[in-house]
């Protein structure tokens with residue numbers, strides 16, 4: 782029997798990001814953020830990006846309501862942050878209060894790191910057991926890149942980037 786889909790895809794190296802959005806409640810704005818590696822660029826003109834979230838994800842429900850989100854690309858020094866935002870929503874809620882700053886274009890939280898993108902929800906596409914969220918890029922930023930955080934074979938690793 783051939784190896785299953787998941788075992789093969791574990792060999793595929795991805796970057797790691799933190800996606801952020803918020804819920805507006807009578808008591809104020811409640812931020813949330815999750816670790817994702819399904820982030821990808823879909824189009825340059827117009828600029829569109831995508832990420833895939835499980836249909837049942839509470840974070841997905843928040844994006845569909847706010848219609849705005851931000852994605853921060855993580856560096857090799859961010860492994861602890863990646864682990865923190867891969868936890869359940871209660872644990873994330875405690876950590877998110879000290880995370881970054883709200884982006885001007887989206888209102889969602891941004892982290893200092895190699896780069897960030899702020900988006901408005903363009904469309905959602907139901908794909909198997911996930912929902913693909915397509916974002917229209919509203920704003921972008923670049924920061925220090927001392928080597929990206931990567932994910933392969935179910936583990937975080939950091940990649941040394943040789944400086945010219």
Ligand SMILES: Cc1cc2nc3c(=O)[nH]c(=O)nc-3n(C[C@H](O)[C@H](O)[C@H](O)COP(=O)(O)O)c2cc1C
Pocket residue numbers: 797815816817818819820832833834835837838839840841863866867868869870932
């Ligand atoms: C490296 C890594 C990448 C992940 N990528 C995704 C992803 O692309 N989509 C997703 O739905 N969850 C992903 N997760 C799981 C989320 O971080 C989080 O645990 C989950 O969305 C929480 O579900 P909730 O929104 O219902 O609380 C990833 C976790 C890790 C550690």
